[in-house]
Amino acid sequence: MSLGAADPDGPDVFAVLLRRYRRAAGLSQQQLAQAAGLGVRTLRDLERGRVGRPQRATVTGLAEALRLRPAEAQRLRRSVSSGRSVSSGQPVSSGQLVDGDPDLELVGLTTPPRVPLPADPPDFSGRGTELDRLAGRMSRSGAVVVVHGPPGIGKTSVVVRAARELAAVLPDGAFFVDLRGTARQPVTSRAAVAQLLADLGVDRRRLPSGLDERLALYEAMTAGRSGVLVLDDARDAAQVRPLLPTGGDWRVLISSRRQLTDLTGADSAAAGSTGVERIALGALPGPDARKLLAGVVGPARLAAEPAAVDELVRICGGLPLALRIAASRLASRPLWTVGGLLDRLRDSRRRLDGLYAGDVEVRAAFMVSYRQLDPDQRTALRRLALLPWPGYDATTVADLLDLDPDLDRAASALAGLVEAGLLTPVPAGGSGSAGTGSGGRFRLHDLLVVFGQERAADEDSLADQQAAVERVRTGLLATVVAAGAWFPSYQEPLDRHRFPAARTPFGSASAALDWCTAQRRAITWALRRTAQHQRHAEIVTVVDAIRGVANRHHHLAPWREVFQAAVESALALGDPAAEARHRDSLGFAFKYQVRQPEQALPEHERARQLHAEIGDRAGYAWSTLYTTGALHRCGRLAEALDRARLAAELFAALGQTQGAVIASYAIGDIQRDLGHPEQAARTHREGLEGLADPAGRDRVNAGMFGYRLGLDLVAVGDLPGAVRVLEQAYATFVAEHHPTGIAECLGALSEVLARLGSPRAVAVATRAVGVCHELGDALREAQAWYALGLVAQAEQRSEDHLRCFDRARSLCAGSADLEVRSLLARLTRQ
Incomplete structure (x- = not known):
């Protein structure tokens, strides 16, 4: 529309100014209407120019709700009588144009008001950590910080709050430009520089017409000043670069849904900065x-x-x-x-x-970002939303998009979603030594999941959605099988189902366990989906492969559910050998994960019977040993010792060294709990000395003996000796990437150090709480809380020590396991 053309429906001056001031204040129509005591419909009509002449009280109430300066409030009141600026048909002089700002062009102001910082939302809450980080980073001249995050996360509120605090101490205060990066037509660099020059005091009628000339004038105008520049809602680095001040004492705050990763130190060097820093905003606690x-x-x-x-x-x-x-x-x-x-x-x-x-x-906020994605990124977002677990990586995206094994295109789509602020990194695990890192994995916000599912329903056929999810499931299980190959169990699994080659190769056992730990929720989802569809051969194959992983990480997956599904699949296939193996595994889950040894015993007994029926002597020996653990944890110590000795004899007859080793440290454990710790210590020392290669192939067994020897020394009262042995075992488990051994050693160490009154007790126990909680080992976490309680008790901090003991008791609830009962007894004595 030509600005000089008559338009009977042209915009009302009051309506345009009202809309502009509301947006500058960061208020929705609902919020402004509520603050001004108006109905939302009334405010909408005022902003659309549908109210002939608003009453003075209404205008005054709006000005107060918007917190306008006196000059701005007066301008708003005067605009009521000025009517429509364009409908008169009188041409507007070129000197009155405000470059790139259609609202002000139509109003026809010769010099627009300086854009104030938007008002803080009246309900602004939290963000103390982020604001402290911003204050620290913006304390240096030339600082450039990008605050980024998903739609609706509150980026503008944070940068405005930080800028307001800075403006109070910088001579030239704050300058604010809404770059409208999420709009269909973002503000151009030419228009943004024009606004900044006007804010700096340049008469718009004397603005140069070309961008280069304007930038030269902008450089000259900022050279001798000191202030904070807020560039809000930036679309990309290209929009921002020309606006970075090139001299003076400036601090630049940028908000964007994107990380603006291509805005680098070279771009900010002219402003005196050593680089561009970034702060990601996450969900409010x-x-x-x-x-x-x-x-x-x-x-x-x-x-x-x-x-x-x-x-x-x-x-x-x-x-x-x-x-x-x-x-x-x-x-x-x-x-x-x-x-x-x-x-x-x-x-x-x-x-x-x-x-x-x-x-x-x-x-609507999500849709703005979605429309700016390329086709691969849109498809990836829609289909990621179909997966009910966080922690997506490039392999997941490749399966969803059905791409070739070359993951470059999938990685590019993933990076694009991260850059757009629609995927956020999954934090790395806190127990690095336990092998729980999760680098390179990302998640969707829960509401973006809902949005993505909506888009999938609208844009993808049901068949395409199901095929994408099926590719992910198959790929995950193929990788589980590849990871499990690094942890063979005592029996070779039957190759009942052949999965495709895994896209994620593993160069070591630690890499395989890291992947399993990072993808624990995805693996559980894939196994559940497979069981629901009664794919029995696949279940038996995968669970056979992962049994060795369970031995290292007792709490990696819901093993009771997993092994129960494998037992049922083995029954459906009519495979007694597989049934026996998985009943033993199910008993393992009852003993070590859910601490219900009374339910483990019948599973092991049934497995023992099945092995006898099919003539599997090795399987029979292992089931015999497994019943030892169940009897021991049920408190049936004499029976447990007999079974352990029988298992040792069976393994000796078969020449099974690994079984004999485990039987020997089981015997020592029972001896200690029978009240013979010196005898237990001898058994465990002899077992350790009998290992063929304790520093190599037998290193895990060396750690197991060392941990148990440490418990023996505690029982005989040699606490300093126990600390030395437990620390050595802990180092072994760290080197071997053995999460369960790490948790066990940390739990025991924390208690022994607390009983010794060691200054290290709090640090070790605090680490134990974090590691064990992350791993899901409730018993060892309870032991660490008990240790913290002992320290608090020794320091006469009664409230703290009672709180720690209560936490320990709550973690022990619902279990009849012997170790749990022992810890509860110690808690009761305190």
Whole structure:
């Protein structure tokens, strides 16, 4: 439309200014209407120019709600009588144009008001850690920081809050440019520089017309100044580069959904910076999310439904945009309960329909980013949302997109989603020595999962969706089989099903275990899906392959469920040998994972019977040994010792060294629990000395003997000796990448150091709590809490020591295991 043409429907000056000031304040129509005491429909009509002449009280209320400066409030009041700027048909002089800003072009202001920093949302909550990091990084002249994150995470609020604090100490204050990077037509560099020059005091009528000339003037105008520049909603690095000040004392804060990884130190060097730094915003923690809700809805109303509030926070995923929308809906409907809103949000298929308030909605925010993706990235996002577990990697994307084994294209799609702020990194595990790292893996926010599923339903056929998910399932199980090959069990598995070659090769046992640990939820999903579809041969093959992994990591997967599925598949296949193997494995899960040895015993006895029926002497010996552990943990010590000695004889007759080694340290464990720790120590020392290669192939067995010898020394009262032996065993398990051994040694060490009064006790116990919690070893975690309680008790911190003991008791609940009973007895004596 020509600016000089008559337009009877041209925009109203008041409407344009009102809309501009609301956006600058960072308020939705719902929020402004509520603050000004208006209905949302009334505010919409005012912004659309559908109200002939707003009343003075209405204009005053809006100005106050927007926190306008006196000059801005006066301009808003005057615009009521100025009518429509374009409908008169009078041409607007070129000197009145505001380059690249259609709203102000239509208003026809000769010099626009300097754009203020948007007002903080009245419900701003949390972000203390991020703001502290920003304050530290922005303390240096020339600092350039990109604050990035997914849609609706609150990037603008954070950078504005940080800029406001900086502006108070810098002579020239703050300058703010909304780059509209998520709009269909982002602000051009020419327009952005024009705004900045005007903010710096240049008369728009004297602005050079060319970009190069404007940039030269911008360089001259910023050279002698000191301020903070906020570049909000940047689309890409190209939009930002020309706007970085080239002299003076400037700090630049950039918000973007993208990481702007191609904005480098070379770009910022002219501003005196040593590089561009980045801060990722994640979901609000629960307390901050509840505080945000309370700021809008009121604390009393939320206090009446604490459980519903917690569920609402979970459903919103800590996303500030979603939380604000939910809070606004509740605030505008005083008769609604939080539970009533939840009824509208629980169904994931309708969740995004319920997350809107006025002109603000979560779906629209996500759609803006989705439209900016390339075809591979869009397809990847839709199909990742079909997978009910986090931790996606390039191999997952390759399977979803049905790409060749060359993962470059899949990695590119994955990187594009990360750069766009739609995938966030999965943090690496806290117990690096336990082999739980998870580098190169990413997840979708829960609401983006819902959005992606919507897009998949609209854009992909059901057959394509199912085929993509099936490729992922098959690929995962093929890789499980490849990983399991590094951990062979005592019996060779039957090759009942041949999977395709794994896309992820492993060069070592530690790499294989790292992958299994990182993908533990994905593996569980794949196994459950396979069992649900009754693919019995696949289940038996995969679980056969992974049995050795279970020996190293007792809590990697829900082993009871996994091995139960394998038993049922073996029964369906009519395979007694597979049934016997997996009943022994199921007994293992009952003993070591869920600590229910009384349920383990019948599984091992049935396996022993099956091995006898099919004439499998080795299998019979192993089942005999496994019954030893069940009897021991049930407290039937005399029977357990007889079985352990029988197992040792059977293994000796078969020439099975590994079985004989395990039988010997089982015998020592029982001797200690029978009250003969000196005898147990001799058994374990002899076993350690009898290993053929304790520093090589037998290193895991050496660690097992060492750990048990440490427990023996504790029982005889040699605590310093126990520390030395346990630390050596711990080092062995770390070197061998043995998570269960690491947890066991840390749990025992923490208690012994606490009993010695060692200054290291708190550090070791704290590490043990973290490692054992991550691994899922509740007993060893309880032992570490007990150790922390002992330290607190020695320091006469009664409240702390009782809290630690209570935590330990809660972790021991529901188990009749002998080790658990022993720890509970120690807790009771304190």
